[in-house]
Amino acid sequence: xxxxxxxxxxxxxxxxxxxxxxxxxxxxxxxxxxxxxxxxxxxxxxxxxxxxxxxxxxxxxxxxxxxxxxxxxxxxxxxxxxxxxxxxxxxxxxxxxxxxxxxxxxxxxxxxxxxxxxxxxxxxxxxxxxxxxxxxxxxxxxxxxxxxxxxxxxxxxxxxxxxxxxxxxxxxxxxxxxxxxxxxxxxxxxxxxxxxxxxxxxxxxx
Amino acid sequence: xxxxxxxxxxxxxxxxxxxxxxxxxxxxxxxxxxxxxxxxxxxxxxxxxxxxxxxxxxxxxxxxxxxxxxxxxxxxxxxxxxxxxxxxxxxxxxxxxxxxxxxxxxxxxxxxxxxxxxxxxxxxxxxxxxxxxxxxxxxxxxxxxxxxxxxxxxxxxxxxxxxxxxxxxxxxxxxxxxxxxxxxxxxxxxxxxxxxxxxxxxxxxxxxxxxxxxxxxxxxxxxxxxxxxxxxxxxxxxxxxxxxxxxxxxxxxxxxxxxxxxxxxxxxxxxxxxxxxxxxxxxxxxxxxxxxxxxxxxxxxxxxxxxxxxxxxxxxxxxxxxxxxxxxxxxxxxxxxxxxxxxxxxxxxxxxxxxxxxxxxxxxxxxxxxxxxxxxxxxxxxxxxxxxxxxxxxxxxxxxxxxxxxxxxxxxxxxxxxxxxxxxxxxxxxxxxxxxxxxxxxxxxxxxxxxxxxxxxxxxxxxxxxxxxxxxxxxxxxxxxxxxxxxxxxxxxxxxxxxxxxxxxxxxxxxxxxxxxxxxxxxxxxxxxxxxxxxxxxxxxxxxxx
Numbered sequence: 231x232x233x234x235x236x237x238x239x240x241x242x243x244x245x246x247x248x249x250x251x252x253x254x255x256x257x258x259x260x261x262x263x264x265x266x267x268x269x270x271x272x273x274x275x276x277x278x279x280x281x282x283x284x285x286x287x288x289x290x291x292x293x294x295x296x297x298x299x300x301x302x303x304x305x306x307x308x309x310x311x312x313x314x315x316x317x318x319x320x321x322x323x324x325x326x327x328x329x330x331x332x333x334x335x336x337x338x339x340x341x342x343x344x345x346x347x348x349x350x351x352x353x354x355x356x357x358x359x360x361x362x363x364x365x366x367x368x369x370x371x372x373x374x375x376x377x378x379x380x381x382x383x384x385x386x387x388x389x390x391x392x393x394x395x396x397x398x399x400x401x402x403x404x405x406x407x408x409x410x411x412x413x414x415x416x417x418x419x420x421x422x423x424x425x426x427x428x429x430x431x432x433x434x435x436x
Numbered sequence: 437x438x439x440x441x442x443x444x445x446x447x448x449x450x451x452x453x454x455x456x457x458x459x460x461x462x463x464x465x466x467x468x469x470x471x472x473x474x475x476x477x478x479x480x481x482x483x484x485x486x487x488x489x490x491x492x493x494x495x496x497x498x499x500x501x502x503x504x505x506x507x508x509x510x511x512x513x514x515x516x517x518x519x520x521x522x523x524x525x526x527x528x529x530x531x532x533x534x535x536x537x538x539x540x541x542x543x544x545x546x547x548x549x550x551x552x553x554x555x556x557x558x559x560x561x562x563x564x565x566x567x568x569x570x571x572x573x574x575x576x577x578x579x580x581x582x583x584x585x586x587x588x589x590x591x592x593x594x595x596x597x598x599x600x601x602x603x604x605x606x607x608x609x610x611x612x613x614x615x616x617x618x619x620x621x622x623x624x625x626x627x628x629x630x631x632x633x634x635x636x637x638x639x640x641x642x643x644x645x646x647x648x649x650x651x652x653x654x655x656x657x658x659x660x661x662x663x664x665x666x667x668x669x670x671x672x673x674x675x676x677x678x679x680x681x682x683x684x685x686x687x688x689x690x691x692x693x694x695x696x697x698x699x700x701x702x703x704x705x706x707x708x709x710x711x712x713x714x715x716x717x718x719x720x721x722x723x724x725x726x727x728x729x730x731x732x733x734x735x736x737x738x739x740x741x742x743x744x745x746x747x748x749x750x751x752x753x754x755x756x757x758x759x760x761x762x763x764x765x766x767x768x769x770x771x772x773x774x775x776x777x778x779x780x781x782x783x784x785x786x787x788x789x790x791x792x793x794x795x796x797x798x799x800x801x802x803x804x805x806x807x808x809x810x811x812x813x814x815x816x817x818x819x820x821x822x823x824x825x826x827x828x829x830x831x832x833x834x835x836x837x838x839x840x841x842x843x844x845x846x847x848x849x850x851x852x853x854x855x856x857x858x859x860x861x862x863x864x865x866x867x868x869x870x871x872x873x874x875x876x877x878x879x880x881x882x883x884x885x886x887x888x889x890x891x892x893x894x895x896x897x898x899x900x901x902x903x904x905x906x907x908x909x910x911x912x913x914x915x916x917x918x919x920x921x922x923x924x925x926x927x928x929x930x931x932x933x934x935x936x937x938x939x940x941x942x943x944x945x946x947x948x949x950x951x952x953x954x955x956x957x958x959x960x961x962x963x964x965x966x967x968x969x970x971x972x973x974x975x976x977x978x979x980x981x982x
Contacts, residue, residue: 241652242609260616263652265764266755269812284809293651296712297721300751 231281233393235386236302238326239311240319241290244345247376248311249287252386257377264289267301276387276394283390299333306393307339309385314344314373315352320360327367339392340369343385347373458493458502461485462509480509480516490780490832492825495773503772504668507661508694510779511701525675525690532693536636539643545584545592545601548632554589556608557628557635600643607638607650614659618768620666621659629688630666634658637696641703651710653759658699660763660771665695702761705784709759724758724789725750731793735834736867739800746808753815757792765795770824777828786835794831797866798822833864837874 237245246264250256253272267288274281286301288294302308310326312319323342330338342364344355364371370388374381461484488494489510494503508514514524540546551557584597596602611634615621621630637658642650665672669687672678676690714720718727729750733740756764761778763771774791781787796803799819803811837859845855852869853876861874868874 260613262613263610265653268816271809291652
């Protein structure tokens with residue numbers, strides 16, 4: 231099963247570092263800025279399912295925003311990253327959720343990651359606010375630190391589990407017959423355990 | 437990289453590019469063999485300097501120190517009149533530093549010394565300061581420091597009081613991670629001051645170009661310019677009329693203002709790339725990407741179709757190639773070599789386009805057997821073992837070949853295939869108009885067979901059905917060829933008519949002869965524009981091997 235994931239978030243929140251740590255277990259203090267989008271993939275096992283995560287790491291700066299849709303249009307999941315020491319970056323997460331719901335719809339699974347948790351003492355984003363927001367849009371939330379390798383496995387596993395469940399649901403629903411869910415976005419089946427949240431999220435956006 | 441210096445003679449005998457030592461061109465001292473002065477008078481012969489620079493003369497051990505001057509001359513930041521350099525440099529210096537004092541030093545939240553001492557331009561200290569000694573509690577600090585003159589640098593960074601402060605902080609964060617592999621930028625004691633220079637240059641340019649502001653990637657471009665300019669201190673002392681050994685600070689200031697000048701020249705022509713509203717314009721980023729992918733499609737339809745089938749879009753890798761002028765794809769010395777060609781070219785956009793096309797063609801064998809992941813990996817992490825001198829040489833060959841074929845087709849009113857046969861292959865061409873090495877192999881049927889053979893090898897490894905893929909690609913080749921074939925047929929009909937008229941035939945032959953002659957001279961007199969260089973009379977070809 232091939233699952234496409236896109237990393238979105240403001241510039242310098244640590245998207246590239248998260249990906250490098252997760253996929254290659256490497257960390258660079260001075261990670262160069264991402265100027266377009268870079269691609270990496272990883273094979274994982276979700277329960278009994280073999281999945282290939284195809285991850286697009288996108289550029290965060292506003293300038294590159296307009297070119298974003300080609301990366302997230304047919305994505306199965308999105309990891310929205312913010313920096314806990316930068317409240318502006320969390321505002322950006324809200325914008326991304328709106329944009330994704332508007333353009334991709336409710337089929338895209340969203341996980342929110344509060345990165346740089348190693349800088350807890352400089353925290354600017356309140357935990358209560360984040361958790362409430364995540365719940366309201368039917369997204370899971372994790373704290374991560376690419377530097378100290380915290381929370382990344384959990385984060386991607388959660389996203390993968392959601393995506394696999396959704397893909398299975400699609401097969402069960404008999405959407406197309408070709409095996410590749412790409413493009414054949416269905417509005418009907420969403421299997422999730424945060425149904426209430428998801429509905430309210432969808433309702434407020436669509 | 438240094439291979440050019442080592443095999444300089446060998447290389448120049450194959451490329452037959454008339455290349456003078458840059459020192460002679462710039463200083464005008466030496467006399468050529470045979471007693472003919474290479475350069476006379478008080479002017480630097482810019483056309484010769486272009487030719488030498490783009491053929492890689494500055495990579496030579498003894499010449500590379502002249503690169504800062506060569507780039508200044510070729511970007512026309514200073515004129516070619518030696519006597520006026522000092523005065524011109526003074527103007528550049530004064531202008532830049534007045535911008536700095538007006539746009540930056542006048543800001544209430546800015547104090548250069550304080551920022552440097554606080555470690556704002558020290559990458560490691562910056563990070564640790566942020567995490568371990570956060571200073572005043574950020575929750576309350578924003579209230580206390582409503583007066584920007586009293587804000588500490590880190591308060592400004594955490595909560596920039598004005599859009600200008602925000603801009604500067606954005607720039608600093610990227611400057612700290614610009615070329616983090618180069619000791620030029622990371623080694624103390626110079627590191628903080630060099631990063632400060634990058635910051636100031638970027639900030640001034642961004643303030644003066646408010647419509648574009650600062651876009652990530654500009655830092656990479658400036659990083660290359662300053663790296664080169666920063667290695668030319670001895671010349672700049674002379675240019676600035678500064679005593680040797682004395683007054684390093686003044687030299688540094690001049691280097692910074694000259695860096696700004698060259699940067700401005702580069703960025704101003706790239707403004708459209710950084711402007712979202714021009715994305716689809718031919719000079720905007722998408723337009724430039726299409727220009728490159730269209731050229732790949734024209735010259736190598738097999739490869740283009742393969743990449744297209746995989747969904748490997750040009751945007752995925754060309755975006756960065758273009759916005760940083762390739763500086764993120766190569767090591768610094770290789771980037772500088774590629775840029776020599778760019779400064780030496782009088783058609784910069786074309787140069788970059790053909791270099792990008794050639795970079796893709798040079799890895800075509802790997803790409804053809806690769807799946808999506810592999811192709812993206814190659815193109816997003818360009819193989820370090822590719823020789824950039826070869827890239828430049830082959831890019832020029834492709835450009836020259838394309839121009840010549842077009843000219844012949846125009847002059848003889850023939851189709852591209854006939855045109856290619858008349859021009860004959862040019863050394864260095866990888867693929868041209870669908871034919872390997874630019875060699876027309878029999879008729880179109882044979883070409884298609886060749887396509888299929890290539891695919892059998894390529895697709896066999898991927899376990900795909902070679903026949904089906906070949907059919908598809910063949911279809912695309914014909915699709916691509918449909919217009920060309922139509923033109924070809926029309927051309928042949930027209931050619932048949934022309935053949936009846938002997939006069940016209942002779943005309944055609946004359947055109948052809950001219951082109952052949954041109955080619956035999958190895959295109960040495962041709963520059964990037966395909967124009968015949970006027971200033972080339974005193975030139976001799978360096979036939980090193982003989």
